Amino acid sequence: MTEPSLLKLAADGERTVRVSVLLPLPFATPLDYLAPENSVSPGDLVSVPLGRREETGCVWDIDSDVPADFAPAEARIVPLARLKPLLGRLDMPSLPRDLRRFIDWLAAYTLTPPGLVLAMAIRARHTQPTRVQLGWVRGGGDPTALRMTEARQRVLDAVGEDALSTATITERTGVSAGVVRGLAAAGLLREAPLLAPPLFALPDPIFHPPRLSDDQQEAAQALTDSVRARAFNVTLLEGVTGSGKTEVYFEAVAACLAEGRQCLVLLPEIALSTQWTDRFARRFGVQPALWHSELGGKKRRETWHAIAQGQAAVVVGARSALFLPFPDLGLIIVDEEHESAFKQEEGVTYHGRDMAIVRARLTNVPAILVSATPSLETLTNVENGRYRHVVLHARHGNATLPDVRLIDMRRAPPERGQFLSPVLVDAIRASFEREEQAMLFLNRRGYAPLTLCRSCGHRMECPNCSSWLVEHRARQILTCHHCGHVEGLPETCPSCAAESSLVAVGPGIERVHEEARLHFPEARILVMASDTLGSPSATAEAVRRISAREIDLVIGTQIVAKGWHFPDLTLVGVVDADLGLGGGDLRAAERTVQLLHQVAGRAGRAEKPGTVLLQSYLGDHPVMKALVSNDYLAFMEQESAQRKPGFWPPYGRLAALIVSADSAEAADRVAGLLGARAPDLPGVQVLGPAPAPLAILRGRHRRRLLLRTRRNVAVQPIIRQWLEGVKLSTHERIDIDIDPISFL
The missing domain is CATH 3.40.50.300 (P-loop containing nucleotide triphosphate hydrolases)
Structure with a gap:
């Protein structure tokens, strides 16, 4: 709700000020409005006119040094006389100064219009005032004007200075709501705001102090x-x-x-x-x-x-x-x-x-x-x-770090058409015999990452993205994990029409579950993935069942690598430890060792010792050696030594420019223009343009350029100058990613 005093400008002769208001829209700067002096402060949320509509914004700055009747043209883009007045200040908490500074800083660093950053702080649903609930307090009416019954007197005795709701009054006094309404009509009760209990109780810092080593x-x-x-x-x-x-x-x-x-x-x-x-x-x-x-x-x-x-x-x-x-x-x-x-x-x-x-x-x-x-x-x-x-340095209590071992898949391969090595299967069976829990990890959702035709080799691809469709057999669908495209499992090949020729290639978590059912038909198995745990409440129930020993085998994607504590889980098997090491991603090895280290950390967190088995074809890879030796810092030192000479992060800076357009020709044209205008400066290198690994995403063709600089070179001014004067059509876009961590 707005304050009526701001719905019109101050009276003639009264001082007004220029107020800069940042709107949650993609404007490069705040917009100027007029307001009576001292009516708003920086951080206040206000309602302003914008064209024919009304918008909510935040007061970013106030110019109190220029009188309302003086506005040199050379000092202002818009003269004061042409500024529109604020419509009002919202009855809302103001945004703190540090948050406003943070929004400005992030916008400048990421080369984003500040209004789009503000939109993350004041989304429309945040800025709706909370509804005030009304109750009853004693009124100033004449008690003799109404025949006083025992029920009415009980109500008057119950109501004091703090407002009570009708429901609370009737519960305490045993009267009907009609009695309350009658007293209100006689003026003996009046409405007043209810004192709502705090939404969150105050945590007690000394409630249950831990016993620390x-x-x-x-x-x-x-x-x-x-x-x-x-x-x-x-x-x-x-x-x-x-x-x-x-x-x-x-x-x-x-x-x-x-x-x-x-x-x-x-x-x-x-x-x-x-x-x-x-x-x-x-x-x-x-x-x-x-x-x-x-x-x-x-x-x-x-x-x-x-x-x-x-x-x-x-x-x-x-x-x-x-x-x-x-x-x-x-x-x-x-x-x-x-x-x-x-x-x-x-x-x-x-x-x-x-x-x-x-x-x-x-x-x-x-x-x-x-x-x-x-x-x-x-x-x-x-x-x-x-x-x-x-x-x-050490696990808490009597817990010890798990024993990490490699399973060389060349020496102990699974049976044809399966993905679990006999060594891993035997280890899981042994953990069940000890009445302990086990976990299988594979960071791949669905049943299989690829479906192809045995007759003609056709691969099921997404029509909107340059990616394969993932089979989800439980739902009888093929889906794209990038754009969400879904289609049913076809009975014949879309290319050659061969019947029953489509086969699943490679394992997904559903396929591992299917295989585990064959090996352990009596086991109680739970699958933990974003497809099966659709909400925090579903995750909470899964965690409860594991902790309560209602589950023998957990099969999961990266969600199981998080900080869960399951005391009876002693064995973790990684189905494909090599997954993630391929490709040219700068951080592939670092992310893989972090993920597998976290997965391994789920084993043996209590009294019982834990074991981690990594199925791998790359036993000599530095990631595998680091995991087996439990020497994470040595691996990171090696990773650091590889990145320093080329000034790769964190020893240099990266910024990605992603060109996207409705057609490949338009994407190539814009990318070629950027390549021709690439900055030629000391300590600066531009890689590309080149098709992005996902060259088509959601129907848009994508090209990438990568700006690399030494650590002491700021990339933002370089990019601003690089893009200055570049004209795009409505179907073309350049997205900027400062400090990218993904290169898709």
Whole structure:
């Protein structure tokens, strides 16, 4: 709702000011409006006219130095006399200064219109005011004007200065709602806003303190000291899987709560929230506020308002939680900081981990990065002294690290048409005999990644993308995992019309499940993948069943690599450990070793020792050697040595320009133009143009150019100058990805 006083300009002669308003639209700069002096402040959400419609925006700046009757033409693009007035200020919390600075910084860094960044902070559903519920308090009416019955008197005795709802009054007094309405009609009761209970209870920092080992206590002390310093710093909390990293950084959360400030915890996948929130509640006595895409509209709006009003002390969320309006943020934690899921690939492209550090710096608060397998970027910042380093070397309690072994698939191959080595099958059977749980991991959804015709060799491809269709046999469909195209499983080959000639090639998780059923018909098997776990509640139920020993064998994609703790799970088998090592992806080896290390970390997290078996044809690969020797840092040193000479990240900077168009000819024309205009500067190299690995995506033809520079060269000014004067049609687009991590 808007304030009526702003619906018209100040009276004649009263001072007005120029107000810059940033709108959540792809404008390069804020737009100027007029408002009465002192009527709005930077950060206020306002309603403004835009053409024939009304838009919500945020006051970005106020020019109070220019009187309303003076506007030199050379100083202003639009004279004051031509500016439209604000329609009103919304009855909403203002956006804090640090959040506005963060939006400006991210927009400049990613070369994105700032309005599109603002849109992530004030989506329309956030800016709807929360509905005020009304109840009843004592009115000023004359009690003698109404015959006083026992029921009416009970109501008057029950109602005091704090408003009560009709339902509460009738429950406490035993009267009907009609009695309440009668007293209101007589003026003995009047409506008043109900005092709604807080949406989130305040966590208690001393509710259930943990028993920490000496190493954990030392690490916790370092983190809590950084919180109490109330200044920007970054600390990497590194620890082997199962070392108690969460319990340690909970002590930093407790210190932040003791300071009376808010804390933000970022998780790469919201599926992680199930066990995380349970552990949080055991430590602090209440649930934290959640922020993710699965929240309903009402819950999302109420949570946004609670955070803006300082009523949500701890928020755990996905990367989008960085844009929440915390009025008193005291700490930011990025759990599993190495995860590529923190990178937003569409729309405004940004890395949640990196931007969390930026927001911490702009807010002048500490940031904690947490991982068992830190990214090379983070390790390099530690090496250069930019980040502090706290390490937990051992698993908590009596747990030990799992024994990791390779299964050479050339010496112990599976039976024809199958994908599990006899060595792995025997190990799973032995774990069942010991009444222990096992897990099979394959990072590939569906039944098979490729379907082809035995007669003519035709491959089932997506009509919209340059990718194969993945068979999902349980649903009898072929689907594209890039654009979502779905079609039924054909009975004949679309190319040669041969009947029953289509065959599935390669394993997906459904096929591994099918094979496991053959080997272990009596086992209770659960499949964990995004296809089978469609919501956080479904994930929570799966976790409950595993923890309750209702499941013998878990088969999963990368969702099982997250920070789950299953005490009775002692065996992990990786079906295709080589998956992900192919292609020319800069970070393929790093991501593979991180993923498999995390998967291996699910085994033997309690008293019982764990074993990890890796099915591989590449036993001599550095990734496999690092996993078997459990020497992650040695692998990263080797990875670092390979990237330094060529100035590849983190020792240089990358920026990708992705050209897309409706036709291949148009994409080639724009890409060729960019190639011809490529900057020729010292320490700068442009690779391409070349077709993207996904040369067609969602029906659009794609070409890529990659800008590479030395670390001390800023890429943004170079790209701005490079693109200056480039004219595109409505069917052509250039997307910019600063610091890309995917090269599809």
